[in-house]
Amino acid sequence: MTDTGKKNPPPLVNPREINVPLPLPPDQPPVAPLPLEALPEPLSAFVQHVIKGQQCPPDYVAVTALCALSAVVGNKIKICPKQNDGWAIVPNLWGAVVGGPASSKSPAMKAALLPLKNMERAAWREYEQQKADYEIALKLTTIEEKQAQDNAKRLNKKGDKEGALEALKSVEKPEEPTRQRLIVNDATIEKLGELLNENPNGLLLERDELAGWLSKLSGEEGQGDRAFYLECYDGDGRYTFDRIGRGTVDIESTTLSIIGGIQPARIAPLIRGATRGTQDDGLIQRVQLAVWPDISPTYKWHDPEPNKEIYKAYADCFHRLAALPREGKRARFSTEAQPLFIEWMEEIQTEARSGDLHPVLAAHLVKMPKTVAALSLIFELIESGETSISAKSLAMALELADYLRSHSERLYSIVTNSAIKGAKLIKKRRDKLQNPFKPAQIQQKGWPGLSTKRKFLMPSLFYWSTTR
Numbered sequence: 001m002t003d004t005g006k007k008n009p010p011p012l013v014n015p016r017e018i019n020v021p022l023p024l025p026p027d028q029p030p031v032a033p034l035p036l037e038a039l040p041e042p043l044s045a046f047v048q049h050v051i052k053g054q055q056c057p058p059d060y061v062a063v064t065a066l067c068a069l070s071a072v073v074g075n076k077i078k079i080c081p082k083q084n085d086g087w088a089i090v091p092n093l094w095g096a097v098v099g100g101p102a103s104s105k106s107p108a109m110k111a112a113l114l115p116l117k118n119m120e121r122a123a124w125r126e127y128e129q130q131k132a133d134y135e136i137a138l139k140l141t142t143i144e145e146k147q148a149q150d151n152a153k154r155l156n157k158k159g160d161k162e163g164a165l166e167a168l169k170s171v172e173k174p175e176e177p178t179r180q181r182l183i184v185n186d187a188t189i190e191k192l193g194e195l196l197n198e199n200p201n202g203l204l205l206e207r208d209e210l211a212g213w214l215s216k217l218s219g220e221e222g223q224g225d226r227a228f229y230l231e232c233y234d235g236d237g238r239y240t241f242d243r244i245g246r247g248t249v250d251i252e253s254t255t256l257s258i259i260g261g262i263q264p265a266r267i268a269p270l271i272r273g274a275t276r277g278t279q280d281d282g283l284i285q286r287v288q289l290a291v292w293p294d295i296s297p298t299y300k301w302h303d304p305e306p307n308k309e310i311y312k313a314y315a316d317c318f319h320r321l322a323a324l325p326r327e328g329k330r331a332r333f334s335t336e337a338q339p340l341f342i343e344w345m346e347e348i349q350t351e352a353r354s355g356d357l358h359p360v361l362a363a364h365l366v367k368m369p370k371t372v373a374a375l376s377l378i379f380e381l382i383e384s385g386e387t388s389i390s391a392k393s394l395a396m397a398l399e400l401a402d403y404l405r406s407h408s409e410r411l412y413s414i415v416t417n418s419a420i421k422g423a424k425l426i427k428k429r430r431d432k433l434q435n436p437f438k439p440a441q442i443q444q445k446g447w448p449g450l451s452t453k454r455k456f457l458m459p460s461l462f463y464w465s466t467t468r
Contacts, residue, residue, distance in 0.1 A: 029413055031293060032406040034058045038399040040382045046314035050111045052304050057293035059407075060097045060108035064259050065314075067095040067204065067289060068116045069378055071182065071257035072321040074202030075235055077387060079331040079377040081341060081369060088330060090235030091374035092202060094258040095289030096210055098267060098411070103295045105261035106208055113206065113259075115315035116182055119322065123180040130177035137174035144171045189228045190241055193251040201326055202235065202255030210260035214270050217283065226283065232256035233286045264292065271414040275360050285364040288371040291407045317382050324381070331377050331387035337394040344398055345369055361412050371404070372397045 036044045039062060047061045054061075070093040078088040097105045148171045152164040178198045183206050187195065195203060207213050217226040231237045235255040242248050274284040333341055351357065352365040375397035380389045426433075 029409050030406070031291075031410050032403045034062055034293075035399050035403055038396045038403070040317070040379055040396075042310075042313040042317050042382065045310050046112075049304070049307055049310050050108065052302050054104050054107050054111065055296070055299055055302065056104035056108040057099075057291075057295065059291040059293040060099070060103075060105055060261075061112045063095045063097060063289045063291050064109045064112035066375070066378065067093045067257050067259040068113055069317060069321060069382075070374060071202055071204035072116070072318055073324070073378060073381065074257075075253055075255045076201055076324050076326045077329045077331055077377065077381070078236070079373045079389070081333070081345070081373050083332060083338065088236070089370050089373045090202075090255055091377045092233070092235045092255050092257040093289055093371065093374055094233060094287045096259070096267075096287050096291070097261045098264055098290060098292035099261070099295060100263055109206075109208070109259065109261060113183075114311075115318040116204065118315070119318060120180075120182045123182070127177055127179040134174055134177055141171060141173050189225050190243060190249060192256075193228075193239065193241055193249050196251050196254060196256070197249075200253045200255075202253070202257065205256055205258045205260075207258075207260035209266075210262040211266035213260070214262070214267075214283075218270060218273055226281070228254075229256070230281065230283060230286075258287070267411070268414045271360070271412060275415050282363055282367070285360070285367050288364075288367060288408075289404060290411055291404070292410050293407075320385070321378075321381055329387055331380070331389060333376075333389045333394065334391065336391040337376075337389050340391060340394055340398070341372070344372070344401075358412065358415065360415055361409065364408050364412070365405075368401060368405075372401050375400055 034047075034057075036047065036058065039047065043062065043065055046065070047058045050056075050061045051058050070091050073091050075090045075092075078090055080086075080088050097109065099105050148167050152167040155161075155163040155167060181195055181199050181203060183204050184192060184195060185206055192203075192205075205213075216222045217229065228239060231239050232254045233256075235253075237254050239251040239254050240248060241251075270284060274280055332338075348365050348368060352362045357365070372394075376389050376394045377387075379393040379396050380386060383393060384390070
């Protein structure tokens with residue numbers, strides 16, 4: 001054979017033949033960064049200002065702010081995604097910020113919720129003054145009632161029963177004031193129902209750590225509470241409690257927004273539970289604004305001066321939305337925005353029905369139309385105050401939806417990539433096993449996610465297939 005001067009390529013080598021382990025694939029998919037341009041200017045500026053001082057991901061501030069704003073809008077305005085259909089969406093949102101103990105979840109949430117908490121403090125001070133005035137008026141009413149009773153007795157003795165009844169009815173009792181609430185932290189569902197009746201526009205449930213709340217709803221004794229909260233996500237239903245002692249409590253409007261923090265290790269069993277048994281009811285998928293950003297491994301000291309203009313513009317969003325009248329208005333997409341929503345809706349529904357996705361992710365996608373509609377309404381109310389949703393507001397919501405989807409995929413990778421996670425844990429703790437080891441020995445260790453035969457068998461096989 002003639003030498004052409006070209007060297008023959010080296011023969012391909014199968015790594016298994018020389019006992020070189022194959023690298024395990026990533027078990028956690030990447031997530032998109034927060035698109036600040038998809039937020040109204042007052043929110044975007046506020047988020048950027050907060051993260052300079054807090055050194056936290058912008059995702060935590062933005063998601064908390066959006067859930068809080070949705071609670072202020074409540075059920076005052078509903079959005080109808082179709083022009084003729086009666087389908088109406090209450091724009092309340094459920095969110096969760098996922099991260100470890102050093103991720104600054106709590107300071108980020110605290111900063112974002114400051115305007116709402118200031119509004120609640122102002123409402124509490126007003127209530128205290130109204131309550132003091134009520135107590136004084138009640139004392140005067142007691143005197144008037146005594147005088148009316150004496151007058152009624154005198155008229156009754158004269159045979160004037162109608163006059164006696166009129167005398168008793170003449171006393172008007174003062175109306176007892178109700179404290180306006182915007183935020184609840186920890187309440188039984190019966191008490192929460194009473195608070196919702198007192199605040200029919202809706203409330204924000206804020207939990208610094210969501211794990212306790214979610215775990216309670218996952219237990220057998222929490223199924224009644226779970227059913228109630230599932231109703232609260234839709235935001236426009238009625239609910240009736242029948243309890244011994246408390247009697248019957250009718251809740252006219254179950255509108256509840258939710259925000260809280262949670263650690264990855266605490267949410268993992270809840271995600272697994274969503275794929276089986278009685279917990280597969282869509283509760284986790286309703287937490288549409290769940291974000292699990294990457295945390296910077298470095299920390300730099302920043303001590304910026306407070307920017308009053310930025311905070312004022314941000315707080316003004318809350319005050320303007322709170323001032324909206326509760327008149328049962330309906331918002332709809334403009335003629336330019338409607339085709340965009342239809343195109344997106346058809347794409348996402350087709351993908352969810354394709355059978356190519358894990359069922360838990362498909363269930364998440366079919367709930368995204370409410371999220372997109374709610375975000376577009378909130379953005380339009382902030383930007384223009386109008387109820388005709390512009391193409392710009394919808395485009396911002398759709399961009400944010402793409403970002404949120406990447407975070408949902410990371411969240412559900414706890415289930416979809418469980419074999420890879422398990423194999424990596426086996427590799428990490430290989431020195432604690434015999435050489436060679438048997439899968440049953442892994443079960444005996446009781447490691448997280450590898451404690452039962454169903455859980456440890458596939459990861460152990462995956463491990464052997466890539467390292468032997």
